[in-house]
Amino acid sequence: xxxxxxxxxxxxxxxxxxxxxxxxxxxxxxxxxxxxxxxxxxxxxxxxxxxxxxxxxxxxxxxxxxxxxxxxxxxxxxxxxxxxxxxxxxxxxxxxxxxxxxxxxxxxxxxxxxxxxxxxxxxxxxxxxxxxxxxxxxxxxxxxxxxxxxxxxxxxxxxxxxxxxxxxxxxxxxxxxxxxxxxxxxxxxxxxxxxxxxxxxxxxxxxxxxxxxxxxxxxxxxxxxxxxxxxxxxxxxxxxxxxxxxxxxxxxxxxxxxxxxxxxxxxxxxxxxxxxxxxxxxxxxxxxxxxxxxxxxxxxxxxxxxxxxxxxxxxxxxxxxxxx
Numbered sequence: 001x002x003x004x005x006x007x008x009x010x011x012x013x014x015x016x017x018x019x020x021x022x023x024x025x026x027x028x029x030x031x032x033x034x035x036x037x038x039x040x041x042x043x044x045x046x047x048x049x050x051x052x053x054x055x056x057x058x059x060x061x062x063x064x065x066x067x068x069x070x071x072x073x074x075x076x077x078x079x080x081x082x083x084x085x086x087x088x089x090x091x092x093x094x095x096x097x098x099x100x101x102x103x104x105x106x107x108x109x110x111x112x113x114x115x116x117x118x119x120x121x122x123x124x125x126x127x128x129x130x131x132x133x134x135x136x137x138x139x140x141x142x143x144x145x146x147x148x149x150x151x152x153x154x155x156x157x158x159x160x161x162x163x164x165x166x167x168x169x170x171x172x173x174x175x176x177x178x179x180x181x182x183x184x185x186x187x188x189x190x191x192x193x194x195x196x197x198x199x200x201x202x203x204x205x206x207x208x209x210x211x212x213x214x215x216x217x218x219x220x221x222x223x224x225x226x227x228x229x230x231x232x233x234x235x236x237x238x239x240x241x242x243x244x245x246x247x248x249x250x251x252x253x254x255x256x257x258x259x260x261x262x263x264x265x266x267x268x269x270x271x272x273x274x275x276x277x278x279x280x281x282x283x284x285x286x287x288x289x290x291x292x293x294x295x296x297x298x299x300x301x302x303x304x305x306x307x308x309x310x311x312x313x314x315x316x317x318x319x320x321x322x323x324x
Contacts, residue, residue: 025086027305076165112230114268137201163232
């Protein structure tokens with residue numbers, strides 16, 4: 001009996017140590033992510049002082065869109081590659097880009113987009129209730145470039161780049177690195193980190209729902225392409241609908257957009273019920289660790305290398321809430 005207790009304690013110790021180690025590897029990737037953005041801001045400031053970036057460029061939405069797109073590419077791809085390297089995983093072995101090939105894959109895509117739309121409605125309602133209070137959720141303003149070229153560049157920044165790069169880092173590098181602790185733990189931790197990455201109160205709750213459904217789709221299909229499609233479709237449709245509303249300023253157009261969004265949500269609910277009846281909810285392979293999942297998740301999220309990321313998120317949330 002004592003020998004078994006000793007072995008159990010020993011196993012828990014090594015499991016906790018492995019969780020902290022993986023958390024540090026992910027933390028290193030998040031530090032690269034933060035570092036790229038911080039260094040880009042420092043570089044931009046120095047270039048402005050040197051006169052390389054002039055005042056008109058600073059306030060040019062098209063320039064800012066292109067600049068932000070390049071920085072996002074470097075931050076997410078760099079962070080993801082650092083995690084893969086630290087975990088000694090091959091990108092090609094860990095990630096599959098298999099095309100959707102059956103009804104279940106397309107079902108999860110529709111469910112994913114529907115969940116994103118529903119979460120957006122919920123957050124809009126919460127923002128309305130908390131309007132003009134200290135708890136009103138806010139997010140940074142982003143200028144939309146004018147003209148066809150500017151709008152296409154904006155679509156690239158908000159639809160294509162996030163769908164590919166954010167999924168590569170969070171449903172690719174982070175999720176796959178954590179699967180050794182069980183799929184549920186991988187899903188929970190990757191979802192929380194994805195949500196925190198947005199670093200503002202308006203997007204974090206939405207990103208929790210979106211990250212959860214995209215992570216679930218990645219685990220169920222075994223393909224990164226499915227969450228990429230969900231991410232892309234949500235961002236693209238949201239941007240187009242918002243653009244139509246501002247451009248036409250018509251109650252008819254607004255009503256059509258609301259009808260389209262609610263129709264997608266209703267279809268997603270129907271498909272989700274059928275999918276759960278067929279496969280169950282959150283049925284994954286059982287966890288092989290004997291440690292408490294909550295303990296392992298905490299050790300990953302609060303690993304030493306992840307602390308700077310958590311502090312960065314907290315400071316950004318405070319800054320956004322206080323500057324508007």
